[in-house]
Amino acid sequence: MKRFFKGLKGSYIALVLLFLYSPIAIMIILSFNEGKSRANWQGFSLKWYASLLDNSKLMDALEVTLIVAFAATLASVVLGTLGAIGIHACKKKYSTALINLSYLPMTMPDIVTGVSLMMMMVFINKYLFTLPRGMFTMILAHITFDTPYVLFSVLPKLRQMDPNTYEAALDLGCTPMEAITDVIIPEIKPGIITGALLALTMSLDDFVISYFTGGYVQNLSVVVYSAAKLGVTPDMYAMSTIMFVTVLTLLIVVNKRSTLESIS
Amino acid sequence: MKRSFFSGPYALWMVLFTIFPLIFVAFYALTDKNGAFTFANLAQGFENDYMKVLWRSIRLALECTAICLLLGYPCAYILAGKDFSRHKSLFVLILLPMWMNFLLRTYATMTLLEDTGVINSLLEKLGMQPKKLIGTRGAVLFGMVYNYLPFMVLPIHTSVKKMDERVIEAAQDLGANPVRVFFRVKLPLSVPGIISGISMVFMPSVTTFAISRLLGSGMIHMLGDTIENQFMTLNNWQFGSALSLVMMALILLSMGLLNRIDINKSERTNNW
Numbered sequence: 001m002k003r004f005f006k007g008l009k010g011s012y013i014a015l016v017l018l019f020l021y022s023p024i025a026i027m028i029i030l031s032f033n034e035g036k037s038r039a040n041w042q043g044f045s046l047k048w049y050a051s052l053l054d055n056s057k058l059m060d061a062l063e064v065t066l067i068v069a070f071a072a073t074l075a076s077v078v079l080g081t082l083g084a085i086g087i088h089a090c091k092k093k094y095s096t097a098l099i100n101l102s103y104l105p106m107t108m109p110d111i112v113t114g115v116s117l118m119m120m121m122v123f124i125n126k127y128l129f130t131l132p133r134g135m136f137t138m139i140l141a142h143i144t145f146d147t148p149y150v151l152f153s154v155l156p157k158l159r160q161m162d163p164n165t166y167e168a169a170l171d172l173g174c175t176p177m178e179a180i181t182d183v184i185i186p187e188i189k190p191g192i193i194t195g196a197l198l199a200l201t202m203s204l205d206d207f208v209i210s211y212f213t214g215g216y217v218q219n220l221s222v223v224v225y226s227a228a229k230l231g232v233t234p235d236m237y238a239m240s241t242i243m244f245v246t247v248l249t250l251l252i253v254v255n256k257r258s259t260l261e262s263i264s
Numbered sequence: 265m266k267r268s269f270f271s272g273p274y275a276l277w278m279v280l281f282t283i284f285p286l287i288f289v290a291f292y293a294l295t296d297k298n299g300a301f302t303f304a305n306l307a308q309g310f311e312n313d314y315m316k317v318l319w320r321s322i323r324l325a326l327e328c329t330a331i332c333l334l335l336g337y338p339c340a341y342i343l344a345g346k347d348f349s350r351h352k353s354l355f356v357l358i359l360l361p362m363w364m365n366f367l368l369r370t371y372a373t374m375t376l377l378e379d380t381g382v383i384n385s386l387l388e389k390l391g392m393q394p395k396k397l398i399g400t401r402g403a404v405l406f407g408m409v410y411n412y413l414p415f416m417v418l419p420i421h422t423s424v425k426k427m428d429e430r431v432i433e434a435a436q437d438l439g440a441n442p443v444r445v446f447f448r449v450k451l452p453l454s455v456p457g458i459i460s461g462i463s464m465v466f467m468p469s470v471t472t473f474a475i476s477r478l479l480g481s482g483m484i485h486m487l488g489d490t491i492e493n494q495f496m497t498l499n500n501w502q503f504g505s506a507l508s509l510v511m512m513a514l515i516l517l518s519m520g521l522l523n524r525i526d527i528n529k530s531e532r533t534n535n536w
Contacts, residue, residue, distance in 0.1 A: 009342045016339050020361055023372035026382055038382045079274050086271025098275055105282050109471035111488050112508045115495050116285030144281040205365055224367040228478050232374050240368045247363050
């Protein structure tokens with residue numbers, strides 16, 4: 001009886017996995033199909049992968065995605081880490097207000113964040129100074145939604161710290177700046193790294209906010225969306241496969257790293 | 265220099281890039297094309313056509329949430345149980361699609377559902393009449409469930425895993441049968457997980473526009489589609505902003521509601 005139930009549970013999990021993975025698996029298989037047909041296997045071929053390299057739109061989008069993600073991550077790590085150190089040190093009333101403010105972009109629907117930023121950018125460009133929508137405005141928008149993730153990864157680490165460590169560093173002759181770079185930063189480094197990884201993932205993955213704030217500049221997600229509106233093509237399968245395998249590899253690497261960390 | 269000054273740049277950034285843009289939303293929502301104050305945009309949002317869109321979005325999101333809960337709870341519960349404690353990788357497999365771009369996941373479902381897609385090609389091969397799948401309400405619902413199911417499994421799994429084994433054993437020792445143990449002990453204890461699962465599924469599905477646009481072929485309009493349309497095609501920022509306000513109100517309302525349930529339930533379990 002027990003074995004029967006275990007089998008039942010196992011088959012339920014198998015069904016859910018089948019539901020989640022069959023579309024992805026079919027897409028990966030079709031990316032190697034010689035023909036365009038979705039029903040017939042017309043022989044193994046890498047031609048859809050080769051056609052990706054000739055697709056300048058995709059290559060440009062890849063470049064945009066990477067530049068935006070890394071620039072926004074870098075800026076939000078600096079902004080978020082300093083912000084967390086500041087918030088941790090300031091009065092309760094002020095810090096609660098700032099923390100609540102940080103929840104705002106995380107809870108707001110992406111589409112509202114996107115259109116609100118777009119309206120502000122267009123307004124600035126029209127009445128204040130030239131700020132054409134493009135890669136730069138996309139980076140500004142990404143910094144805005146990335147930074148709270150850094151902040152909320154760093155804050156717990158600061159709270160775990162012994163508050164006397166900083167005072168001790170000052171008593172022993174550190175300037176406040178030195179105390180931060182030599183004492184606090186090393187202590188909260190794991191939080192900073194987690195925050196950076198989160199920010200990077202969020203940026204690489206973002207569609208809605210980039211769609212509204214990028215103007216004619218498109219990142220990969222936006223290109224996938226515009227292509228999908230016109231219907232499905234096999235070269236996009238090839239791209240999806242590459243992206244899926246990349247994410248999988250990254251996750252395995254990150255997991256390996258964190259298990260190594262927890263062991264050592 | 266005081267350490268608290270370091271929060272300055274961050275505070276400034278957040279005010280400039282979250283508060284200010286929201287002022288623009290409010291401003292456009294409450295003015296007409298000439299910049300004069302008006303309630304007309306908001307009133308237009310409550311016209312019949314748009315109420316239908318709003319209702320459709322809420323219903324689709326609720327259905328999606330309910331299906332995800334029904335499919336996801338057993339899944340999380342089984343994977344958190346003793347039988348599968350040694351198969352951690354299965355849980356990771358369920359969560360893995362979360363890290364895949366949601367447009368690619370939607371693209372994958374399009375491959376199945378298109379008129380000449382996998383399902384219809386197979387139907388034809390078997391000599392059956394092809395079915396219209398894409399562009400229907402069902403396709404949009406399918407795509408939403410497919411995209412958001414892992415977000416339901418994750419928090420429920422965490423809360424089931426966190427349950428105090430001794431409480432469950434106590435219930436068993438006191439003579440409760442497995443069904444009773446589940447409904448009186450395990451289910452109430454997993455409510456926090458259910459609540460966060462519901463919000464993680466309901467919020468993105470009620471605000472989506474890409475999934476409904478791609479799988480509904482532009483035939484199934486949700487609130488997000490309408491907003492996107494006002495900004496990107498019709499260039500009516502005033503009305504788009506008004507609808508954005510409606511969407512924010514909807515999100516705040518549902519968050520408030522979910523928080524209340526959470527508080528009530530946890531109080532009840534404490535009393536018990």
